[in-house]
Amino acid sequence: MSDMPPPRSWDDVSEPPDLNFLMPEDPFDTFTPPMQAFDYLPEDDLFDPFPIADLPAGDATSAAAPPSFSRDDGWGWHDTALIAMERATPDGEATEFAVGALDLYANAHTGDLGGSYLEIDRFDDLDEAAAFYHQLQGDIHERQLLPFQLVDYAADQAQARAAERGEVAPTWAAAEPAHYATYEDIQSLNDGQSPDIPPADLAFDSLFDDLPEQPVRDEPKPNFKALRDIGITVEGFDPDADPPPFIDPQTGTAYWIGVFQPDKDDPTNCVTSILTLGRDAESGEVEAQLAPCVPGDWDKAYNAAEYLLGVVEKGGIERVFDAAEGMALASGQRELWQDERGIPLAGDAAQDLADYSQDQWELDL
Amino acid sequence: MNLVIVETPAQAKILSSILGQGWRVEPCHGWVRDLTTDRLGVDVKHDFRPTLVIPPGKGNLVRRLLKAISTCDAIYAATPPNPSGEAMAWHILALSPDVGDKPIYRVTLDAITSEAVRTAFAAPRPLNMKRVESAMTERILDRLIGFGVNLQASKTLSGRIALSYGGMVTLRVLAEQHPQDTDISPRWTATVAFHIDGEAFTAQVFNTKGAPLRMRSDEQTEQLEHLLKSAQFWVEQAVRGTKIHPAPAILNTVRLIETANREWGLAPQRTLALVASLYDMGWITHPDAQPLPDSQAAQAHIQREYGNDYLAPDLPAHQGIAPTDVARLPENLPGDGAALYGLIWRYFIAAHMTPAVERVSAARIFAGASPDKRYPLELRLQVKRLYFDGWKRVFMGELPAGTPAIVPVLKQGQALAVEQVTITPEVTLLRPLVTEGTLVATLTGLGLAAQSVADLIEPLHDFGFITGEGVTLALTDDGREVADYLAEVFGELTSTAYAARRAADLSLIVSGEVSRLEVLRAFLERFGDTLRPATRNKPIVTAHKPIILHRAEEA
Numbered sequence: 001m002s003d004m005p006p007p008r009s010w011d012d013v014s015e016p017p018d019l020n021f022l023m024p025e026d027p028f029d030t031f032t033p034p035m036q037a038f039d040y041l042p043e044d045d046l047f048d049p050f051p052i053a054d055l056p057a058g059d060a061t062s063a064a065a066p067p068s069f070s071r072d073d074g075w076g077w078h079d080t081a082l083i084a085m086e087r088a089t090p091d092g093e094a095t096e097f098a099v100g101a102l103d104l105y106a107n108a109h110t111g112d113l114g115g116s117y118l119e120i121d122r123f124d125d126l127d128e129a130a131a132f133y134h135q136l137q138g139d140i141h142e143r144q145l146l147p148f149q150l151v152d153y154a155a156d157q158a159q160a161r162a163a164e165r166g167e168v169a170p171t172w173a174a175a176e177p178a179h180y181a182t183y184e185d186i187q188s189l190n191d192g193q194s195p196d197i198p199p200a201d202l203a204f205d206s207l208f209d210d211l212p213e214q215p216v217r218d219e220p221k222p223n224f225k226a227l228r229d230i231g232i233t234v235e236g237f238d239p240d241a242d243p244p245p246f247i248d249p250q251t252g253t254a255y256w257i258g259v260f261q262p263d264k265d266d267p268t269n270c271v272t273s274i275l276t277l278g279r280d281a282e283s284g285e286v287e288a289q290l291a292p293c294v295p296g297d298w299d300k301a302y303n304a305a306e307y308l309l310g311v312v313e314k315g316g317i318e319r320v321f322d323a324a325e326g327m328a329l330a331s332g333q334r335e336l337w338q339d340e341r342g343i344p345l346a347g348d349a350a351q352d353l354a355d356y357s358q359d360q361w362e363l364d365l
Numbered sequence: 366m367n368l369v370i371v372e373t374p375a376q377a378k379i380l381s382s383i384l385g386q387g388w389r390v391e392p393c394h395g396w397v398r399d400l401t402t403d404r405l406g407v408d409v410k411h412d413f414r415p416t417l418v419i420p421p422g423k424g425n426l427v428r429r430l431l432k433a434i435s436t437c438d439a440i441y442a443a444t445p446p447n448p449s450g451e452a453m454a455w456h457i458l459a460l461s462p463d464v465g466d467k468p469i470y471r472v473t474l475d476a477i478t479s480e481a482v483r484t485a486f487a488a489p490r491p492l493n494m495k496r497v498e499s500a501m502t503e504r505i506l507d508r509l510i511g512f513g514v515n516l517q518a519s520k521t522l523s524g525r526i527a528l529s530y531g532g533m534v535t536l537r538v539l540a541e542q543h544p545q546d547t548d549i550s551p552r553w554t555a556t557v558a559f560h561i562d563g564e565a566f567t568a569q570v571f572n573t574k575g576a577p578l579r580m581r582s583d584e585q586t587e588q589l590e591h592l593l594k595s596a597q598f599w600v601e602q603a604v605r606g607t608k609i610h611p612a613p614a615i616l617n618t619v620r621l622i623e624t625a626n627r628e629w630g631l632a633p634q635r636t637l638a639l640v641a642s643l644y645d646m647g648w649i650t651h652p653d654a655q656p657l658p659d660s661q662a663a664q665a666h667i668q669r670e671y672g673n674d675y676l677a678p679d680l681p682a683h684q685g686i687a688p689t690d691v692a693r694l695p696e697n698l699p700g701d702g703a704a705l706y707g708l709i710w711r712y713f714i715a716a717h718m719t720p721a722v723e724r725v726s727a728a729r730i731f732a733g734a735s736p737d738k739r740y741p742l743e744l745r746l747q748v749k750r751l752y753f754d755g756w757k758r759v760f761m762g763e764l765p766a767g768t769p770a771i772v773p774v775l776k777q778g779q780a781l782a783v784e785q786v787t788i789t790p791e792v793t794l795l796r797p798l799v800t801e802g803t804l805v806a807t808l809t810g811l812g813l814a815a816q817s818v819a820d821l822i823e824p825l826h827d828f829g830f831i832t833g834e835g836v837t838l839a840l841t842d843d844g845r846e847v848a849d850y851l852a853e854v855f856g857e858l859t860s861t862a863y864a865a866r867r868a869a870d871l872s873l874i875v876s877g878e879v880s881r882l883e884v885l886r887a888f889l890e891r892f893g894d895t896l897r898p899a900t901r902n903k904p905i906v907t908a909h910k911p912i913i914l915h916r917a918e919e920a
Contacts, residue, residue, distance in 0.1 A: 044424030196511020258912030
């Protein structure tokens with residue numbers, strides 16, 4: 001915020017306190033064709049009368065007196081807009097096009113919109129209606145009338161058109177559902193941000209043509225680097241290419257199950273292990289973790305790994321860790337599980353297991 | 366002439382009347398530029414340069430605004446006080462060939478009242494491009510994810526998929542909160558009513574570990590009832606004390622949506638529309654207003670209406686939505702807007718009040734055929750009595766005279782007389798139901814804007830991906846299929862974890878700790894392969910085999 005103190009009087013507000021606040025440079029280097037002329041363009045304002053064919057003709061031109069929208073009752077002015085409708089003529093034989101103004105109020109108590117409608121003119125011919133509509137919009141644009149100034153403008157126009165026809169000028173009347181529907185239709189056209197939905201004819205393979213290939217790195221790939229960082233190499237396995245039996249969709253962390261054999265020449269010293277490769281939440285670096293659970297010779301460790309792969313298929317990685325913790329405990333490997341680069345057991349894991357058995361207890365009557 | 370740019374026609378009218386002569390106030394109706402829709406619209410090779418276009422139907426609005434800019438002396442951007450509001454103003458100004466050396470002042474209207482407008486216009490600041498960059502980065506990320514995921518999903522799944530980024534995260538949230546086949550678990554609630562000092566109090570029955578009872582059949586239930594009716598009961602342990610209930614915080618948008626949805630079933634979209642109406646009317650402050658609301662009026666009201674005992678010594682720590690005029694008391698009028706205003710007003714006053722205090726008497730009660738033949742269960746009794754109403758006074762009114770404030774005194778070993786035994790079967794959901802309110806709270810907690818979250822619920826209904834009974838929400842079969850697909854193929858990209866990280870990154874852009882290009886490049890590095898279709902042909906493995914690991918040789 002500016003360090004400038006508040007003005008001493010309301011008049012001082014019109015004096016900008018700091019003249020150095022200029023338009024910043026465009027960091028996006030965007031380019032939109034410059035507009036030099038600011039005139040109203042009909043082609044940018046589609047005249048598309050809202051069809052109210054389902055409603056009887058009389059329902060769109062209410063004769064009810066306009067309601068009062070008192071601020072004391074929670075009403076506040078909301079918007080005034082020109083609307084156009086397509087409807088059946090009163091005899092139902094033909095179609096006509098009405099151009100009018102809707103003056104809307106919002107009620108802070110109820111959330112309702114209420115309003116008045118004034119029909120400025122109606123036409124048998126669509127082109128004539130469009131020309132009249134664009135003439136009004138162009139005039140409003142030229143005179144830079146603000147929405148809340150359209151109430152008087154619309155009344156003047158309606159009076160002038162009635163005078164031309166030798167008729168009594170129409171008056172504002174309570175708005176009908178068709179008028180609100182027409183207004184909502186215009187708003188829905190104007191308000192929606194463009195959706196992030198590719199057009200149907202966009203070629204699938206060309207969508208990310210511009211996406212640069214990931215640069216070829218001189219250093220080891222992140223997954224292999226992470227494995228080296230914890231002193232592990234792999235045999236016949238590529239973590240970049242071989243799908244893991246389980247991947248956490250939330251974090252992208254991948255889990256593999258296998259056998260850790262510290263010494264290639266010693267089949268008697270192996271450990272069934274769970275390997276995880278995931279990114280650190282803060283640094284984004286790939287990190288590896290190895291959770292050893294069942295030590296033994298090659299056959300024992302391999303069979304245990306196959307067993308855990310079966311568990312992951314049925315119950316997901318949480319079930320695997322439950323089973324692996326149990327296996328680590330059962331084989332007296334709590335220390336190994338906790339200390340050997342692995343994931344530490346929760347402090348009360350043993351208690352939880354005991355509690356689990358207790359939970360099977362049912363009220364014995 | 367000074368030009369003021371606001372968002373809505375209603376704001377334009379009110380500001381015009383406040384500012385008077387020499388000021389012109391123009392509504393801009395949201396962003397006047399957006400990414401083109403006929404292609405990706407983001408040049409990822411060239412610093413993610415966006416291709417921005419004026420959406421159809423907004424050309425004349427833009428010309429009108431540019432005309433006003435060309436003839437004014439200075440421009441005041443009074444669009445909403447959030448990054449999207451900053452970008453809203455920037456989009457218009459960036460289109461003008463006449464901005465030149467005209468002063469541009471950013472003013473944030475915390476409320477649409479004379480005083481708030483005066484304060485804001487007296488202390489303008491420059492347009493903050495960090496906030497603009499954050500809003501545009503969010504837009505670019507939405508586009509990259511939206512195009513990438515929707516195109517692949519439409520090709521893989523039957524039919525065209527059209528999901529916003531928020532919609533994708535919503536489906537994932539619903540799938541995680543309601544996994545299939547784990548919806549309900551039958552339970553029983555057993556209670557025993559006792560007669561103590563002429564009053565009836567109810568205790569709940571638990572197993573010896575304090576867990577609800579689990580019974581297999583109606584026969585077991587009947588046996589338990591028979592057992593309890595013929596049992597003796599005695600107090601094993603009794604404590605008395607007081608419980609302090611601190612005053613609630615001033616409501617923010619999310620808690621307001623949650624409360625309105627829970628209490629009255631009000632849809633989030635309607636709540637936000639009403640909040641916008643109340644703001645435009647000048648009744649409440651803007652939900653994104655930064656400074657703490659003025660507390661003096663609240664304190665004066667509390668002192669006058671309730672007395673000094675009810676006035677908290679400290680001011681509320683958190684900001685939120687506040688009434689602009691405490692003297693505008695909530696009225697008991699029909700209508701959701703009046704109810705919301707009442708809620709906002711009451712929480713604002715309550716946040717300035719002293720805690721409520723309850724007296725509590727709690728007891729563990731054992732049952733058995735006799736004191737030396739105890740059954741393997743226990744009962745828990747808790748009696749609470751409001752001792753000092755504090756902030757609750759605003760919600761409950763004055764306590765009727767003679768309301769008991771004394772809790773019964775229970776002594777260890779005291780025998781209790783049973784009045785009634787009740788065992789009620791009930792279906793307890795293992796996970797709480799997801800409502801529109803809790804969903805919005807979850808997603809806004811991840812950093813998504815409340816308005817965009819509220820707006821995406823209806824399209825998901827229209828697509829047939831979610832269904833609702835009352836205010837609760839659940840996935841349809843189609844919705845679950847898409848959610849499973851999003852989890853399987855786009856994993857982290859559509860996860861709640863990434864949504865939270867993304868929101869944090871966008872905040873860091875605002876604070877200047879990272880640049881937008883760092884965030885976008887990191888995104889591309891992380892998810893480029895996920896979004897690039899050609900690299901998705903990973904081998905399908907039907908049977909996994911154990912992998913083999915060795916100790917790495919020392920380098």
